[in-house]
Amino acid sequence: MTTTTSPEKPRHIDARITLIGTDDLVKAFGTPAGVDDLASLRAFVAGRMRRPAWPLREWADAIRSTPAADAVIEAAAPLLTGVDVTGRDKGRSALYGFHYLGWLAPGVHAWLLTGDDRYLDAFGRHLDDWVEQRDSVVGEWPGLDPIWYSLGTWARCRSLLPTLEVLTESALPGRVWGRLVATLVGGARWAYDEHDVFRHGNWQLVCATELLHLSLVLPDLAESESWATRAVQRIDEHLLLDVYGDGGHYERSPGYHRMCLTALQTAAVIDHRYAEHPKLTAMHEWMAELASSGGWIPHLQDSGLEWPAASLLRGSYVLDNPALARTAAQWLTPEAFAVEAATFPAWEDADRQQRWLNTVATAPAHPVPQLPRNTVLADSGYAILRGHEVRAVINYGPHIEHELESHSHRAVLDLVLDGWEQPLLWEAGGPPSYDDPGYLTWYQSGRGHNTVLVDDLELGTDRDVRIDPLVDTGPVAVFSGRHSGSVVPQARTVAMVREQPAFVVVTDSAASDGHVFRACWQSLHPWRQVGPLAYDASAPNGPGLLLIEAAGPVEGTGIDSVEGVARRPVKGGTAEYGPLHSLVLTRDRGDFTTVLLPHAGADPADVQVVRDEAGITVDHGRTVDRIGASSWVRTVDGKLSWATGWRVRELVHAGEVLFRSTAEVEVVVDGGLTFAVTCSGRCGVWVPAAGERWLLNGVPVDAESEDGWAHLTLPYAGRWEIEGARHG
Numbered sequence: 193m194t195t196t197t198s199p200e201k202p203r204h205i206d207a208r209i210t211l212i213g214t215d216d217l218v219k220a221f222g223t224p225a226g227v228d229d230l231a232s233l234r235a236f237v238a239g240r241m242r243r244p245a246w247p248l249r250e251w252a253d254a255i256r257s258t259p260a261a262d263a264v265i266e267a268a269a270p271l272l273t274g275v276d277v278t279g280r281d282k283g284r285s286a287l288y289g290f291h292y293l294g295w296l297a298p299g300v301h302a303w304l305l306t307g308d309d310r311y312l313d314a315f316g317r318h319l320d321d322w323v324e325q326r327d328s329v330v331g332e333w334p335g336l337d338p339i340w341y342s343l344g345t346w347a348r349c350r351s352l353l354p355t356l357e358v359l360t361e362s363a364l365p366g367r368v369w370g371r372l373v374a375t376l377v378g379g380a381r382w383a384y385d386e387h388d389v390f391r392h393g394n395w396q397l398v399c400a401t402e403l404l405h406l407s408l409v410l411p412d413l414a415e416s417e418s419w420a421t422r423a424v425q426r427i428d429e430h431l432l433l434d435v436y437g438d439g440g441h442y443e444r445s446p447g448y449h450r451m452c453l454t455a456l457q458t459a460a461v462i463d464h465r466y467a468e469h470p471k472l473t474a475m476h477e478w479m480a481e482l483a484s485s486g487g488w489i490p491h492l493q494d495s496g497l498e499w500p501a502a503s504l505l506r507g508s509y510v511l512d513n514p515a516l517a518r519t520a521a522q523w524l525t526p527e528a529f530a531v532e533a534a535t536f537p538a539w540e541d542a543d544r545q546q547r548w549l550n551t552v553a554t555a556p557a558h559p560v561p562q563l564p565r566n567t568v569l570a571d572s573g574y575a576i577l578r579g580h581e582v583r584a585v586i587n588y589g590p591h592i593e594h595e596l597e598s599h600s601h602r603a604v605l606d607l608v609l610d611g612w613e614q615p616l617l618w619e620a621g622g623p624p625s626y627d628d629p630g631y632l633t634w635y636q637s638g639r640g641h642n643t644v645l646v647d648d649l650e651l652g653t654d655r656d657v658r659i660d661p662l663v664d665t666g667p668v669a670v671f672s673g674r675h676s677g678s679v680v681p682q683a684r685t686v687a688m689v690r691e692q693p694a695f696v697v698v699t700d701s702a703a704s705d706g707h708v709f710r711a712c713w714q715s716l717h718p719w720r721q722v723g724p725l726a727y728d729a730s731a732p733n734g735p736g737l738l739l740i741e742a743a744g745p746v747e748g749t750g751i752d753s754v755e756g757v758a759r760r761p762v763k764g765g766t767a768e769y770g771p772l773h774s775l776v777l778t779r780d781r782g783d784f785t786t787v788l789l790p791h792a793g794a795d796p797a798d799v800q801v802v803r804d805e806a807g808i809t810v811d812h813g814r815t816v817d818r819i820g821a822s823s824w825v826r827t828v829d830g831k832l833s834w835a836t837g838w839r840v841r842e843l844v845h846a847g848e849v850l851f852r853s854t855a856e857v858e859v860v861v862d863g864g865l866t867f868a869v870t871c872s873g874r875c876g877v878w879v880p881a882a883g884e885r886w887l888l889n890g891v892p893v894d895a896e897s898e899d900g901w902a903h904l905t906l907p908y909a910g911r912w913e914i915e916g917a918r919h920g
Contacts, residue, residue, distance in 0.1 A: 198335025199395075199595035201386055205340045209382050210327065212374035220377055222414045230366045237373070238361055240412050244354040245405060245461040247537050252304040254534035258527075261305050268302035270295070271314035277322040284332040285626040291329065291338050292347030293322070300355045309363065316368040323371045333596065342386060342395035342595075345379035346455075349402040352376060353409060377413065380406050384419055390429040393595045394441070394448045397434060400426035401455035408462045427459055431471050439474030440572030443592050445599050446482060447495030447622065449475070450503055457503075460510045467511050476507040480519050481567045481576060482585065486613030487523030488761045490585055491621030492574075494599035494636070497759050497767040499523070502532055508555075509536045509548060517555035526556055565690070566669050568662050575662060577669045579690040582611040582790050586686055588673050591653040597626075602651040603641035605673050605684040609696065609737070611790045616737040617642055618714050620758050620772060634756050638712070640772070644700050644782060645710040646678040653677075663838040665858050666868065667691050668824045670838055680704040682782060689824060693797070693812050695789040697819055699743075702782025709782040712774055713739055716760050719753060719775040727775055728796045738796035741777055742803045743785035750778035818845075836860040852878040852901075866915040873909050878902065887915050 212220070214230050221227070227236050255261045279290030299315030302308070331338035338344065353376060359369060383399045390396070404423035407416040430452075434442045441449040453475045460466035479500040482489045489498040501523040508517035521529055533552045539545040567576040573589015586607045591600040609617035620640025623631045634640050638651055655677035663670035667690055674683035685699040702709065713719075715729035715737060722728050722738070730736025741749070758772035777784065787801050787810060800811040807820035815833075818825045823837040825845045835850055837843040838858045843851040850861050855875035860868040867879055879886075881902040886895050888904060889912055895902040906912050 200336065200341060203335070203337070204385050205337060205382065209340060209378040212378055214370060217370060217374060217377070220414060221412050224412070230370045234360060234366060234369055237410070241357065241360065242409050242411065243537065244357060244409050245458045246354060246535070248301070248304060248354050248358050250537050251535040252301070254531050256305055258531060260531070264298055264301045264305060268298035268311055268314075271299045271318060272310055275318055277318055278325050278329050280329070283625065283627040287329070287331060288333070288336075288338050288341070288344065291326070291344055293351055294347065296322070297351045297355065300359065304358060312362060312364060316364050319372060320368050323375065336596075340379070340382045342383065342399045345383045346395075346399040346402050349376055349379055349406055353402070353406060356409065376406060380419055381415070384415070384422055387422065387426055390426065390433065391595075392434055392442055392593070394443060394452050395595050396426060397430040397452050398455040400430070401459045404462055405458055424463070427456070427466070431469055435471045435475060436571030437474070438569040438571045439471065439476070439478030440569055441475070443493065443594060443599055444572050444589050445493035445495045446479070446489040446491070446498045448599065450479065450498050450500065453479070453503060453507075457506055457510045473511060473513070476504060476511070476513075476516055478569065478572070480504060480516075481563065481569065482574065484583060484610045484613065486610070486761060487765070490608045490619070491759055492585075492587060493601055494622040496622050497761055499765040501765070505529070505532055506536070508551060509533070512544065512547060514551040514555065514558075515561050517551045518558045518560055521556040521558075522560045529556060566662060566664050573657070575671050577671065577686065577688045579688060579694045580692070581792070582609065582616075582688070582694050582696070584609050584686060584688055584696055586671050588657050588659055590657070591655060598653075601636050601641060603638045603643045604651060604655050604657055604675050604677055605682070606641040606643040607686060607698070608642065609788060609790070612735040612792055614731065614735055615716055615760065616735065616790050617788065618716055618758060618760075618772060620714070620756055622759070624769065630757070639754075639774070640714065640756055640758070642713055644682060644702070644784065645712065646680055646682070646702070646782070647707050648710070649679060651677040663858060665836040665838060665860050665870075667826070667834055667860065668836050680707060680782065687819070687824070689817065689826070691826070693789070693815060695787060695810070697808070698784075698786040698788065700782060700784040700786075705781055707780070707782070709779055711777045711784045711786065713786070714758075715773050715775070716758070716770065718773050722796065725749065729773065730791075730794050730796070732794060734791065734793040736791050736794060736796060738789040738791060738799065739775065740787040740789070740799070740801045741784060742787055742801045742808050743783050748779055752776040752778065832863045834860060834862045850880070866913070868911065868913055869906060870911045871906050871909055874905070874907055876903060876905050877914070879904070879914060887913070889913050
C-alpha cells in the first residue's frame, strides 16, 4: 500500500546542508591553522584523510584490461556528450534514484582506468551543474525531497566518498572539489538530524553505515565524532531489531538483504566489532542457503535476481572466514575470482593478510561446504527442500511494512522450483521500476506467483500463517502450512521425493464451496498440453517441467494461458526480462493436487498419474510411486524399494502392514525390511519378525516375538536404525 504521508521526519533542510561555502567548509574542519581557502583546505585534507573502506586504486588496478573495465568505460560514455542533471524525465520513483548519482561515478572510474582527462572533466562539469540545479528538482512523493532523503544521502556518499581519495590530488578544479566535499558534509548533517531514533527498514541502516564511513575518512571534521556515535548506535539497534536470528533482513527481500549486508560489510571494515557479530555471519549464510546451484537467488519480495558470489567473497575477506570464499568460488571463474579478490586492500595486520592470501590461493580447489537436505529460515519465512538436482523454495513469511510502500508480495505458501541450474517453476519477481504500470497488478499480485487465488482477490496483509514441523524422512521431504489471508482458509502441502525419478507433489485445499479458485503456475517457457490436464514447459534443449493436475476430472476445470514478464538468469551473473507464461486452472472448489515432474532433457518422460481414495499413483514405467496423505511407497519392477511415513502409527503397502508404533513417528522401510524410525519420545514399535535378535543403532537387543511381529522399545527421542542381527 502506498503511503500518503512522508515516511521521514518533517522537512529539516537548511543552509547548513544546501549552502556550504568555502568559509563554512573551513569551519567544518575546525579552522585548521594556515587554512583559509579551498586550496589550503584541499592540501590539509590530502595530508589528513584516511583511506575509504573500498579504495578505487586497488579496484582499478585489478579490473584494468578486463571486460569489467570495458563495461565501466561504456557506462561513462554518455558523460562525454552531456546529461540532463535534473533527471526530470525519469518518472516518479526513478527520479529519486537518478539523484543517487550512480551515473556520475563512472566518470572517475573511467579516468582511473584510461588516464583520459576527458572523463575527469566530464565528471567535474556534471557535478558542478548538478549542484547548481538540484534545488529546482521537485519530487512527487509527499514530503520526500528527491535530493535530501535517506537513500539519496546514503547512495551519494557510497558513490562519491571513495572518489575523494583520488580526486583530492587530481586536476579536478578546486571549485568542484569543494562542492564534492560540501555535498558529502551536507548529506551527513541531514542524515545525522534525520536518524536520531531507531526505525525499521533498509533506509536507516544503510544511511548509518555511510555516516560511520564518512567519519572514518574525514576524522578532522568537527562533527565526525558525533556522527560516528550516532551511526554506531543505529547500527547496533538494527542488528538487534532488524536482522532476524536466521540472518535474514527484516523485509525478507534478497535484494534489500544484500544491500544492507554490503553496508554492514563496510561498517565491519571500519569497526572490527561488527566483523565478530554473529548476525553478520548469519546474513552471509542466509544468502548461501537461498542460492541455487546456478549461483543466483530467486527474485522474491520485489527483489532483483541476486548473484551472491561476490558478496560472499567480500564477506570472506571481512569476516576472515575461508568457507565463504569456497562457496563463492563455485560460481566464479578462476579469473573472475582472482580479479574480485584483488580489489580488496591489503590488511595492515601481516598475519591477517597472509591468511587472506592463503584463502584466495586455496579456495577454488577446496571442497564447497555442503548444504543440508532442507533448510527452514523460520524468522524470514522460507523453507528450502533440496534434492540431488531439484530444489524448491517455499515462501510462508509475513507481510512486512516499509518506509514508503511494502515490498512484500501478495502471495503466501507459494513456491519456486529450479533444477540443472535453471528456473523450472518461476514467478514475476521485482519490477524494472516501481513506476511500472504492472507493479501492483502483476509483479506484486498473486497472479504472478505459484499460488491459488480465491475469487480473483488479492491476499490480505494479515495472513495468520501456520506451518507444521518440516518432515524429512530421507527419501521424502514434506512441508505443510495453512493461512487465512484469503476470503476462505487455505492449506498447502509440498512433498518432494529426492531419489530418481525425483519430483514434487503440491496439494491445495480449501474447505469451502461457492467461490472461484484459480491455481496459477508460472514458467519461463510456454506450456503445451501433452495429455488430459497434463502440460509441459521446456527449454529448447531442456531442462523442463511436466505438470499434471490429479485432483479432479477434466470436466469442471477451466484452462487459461496468460503471458506476463519476469527476469531470468543469464550466465555471467546478469539477468534479463522476458516472457513469463502462466498456466491457470480454474474450478469451483479449492482442491488441487499438482504433480510437478522436472526433466533434464527437452521432452518429458511418459508418466501416468491416477488418483483414487487411497491417494495418487505416479507410474514412470519400471518405477511406481504410491502417495498417501502421510505416506510414500516406491516399487521398482513390482518389488518394494522403500516405504516411508510421517506422523504415522502404521505403514501399509499393498494391504500388508510393514510397521506399527505406539506413537506417531517418521519411518523409512527399505526393500530389505530394515527400518529407520524418528520418534519424539519413548515408544514401542512392532516390525515383522525375522528372529528374536535385532540391532538397535548397531547394538544387539532381544525382542519379544508374537504372531509374526517383533516388539522393541525405542528408549528416548531421536533417530533409530532397526535391522535384523546378522550371524556369522
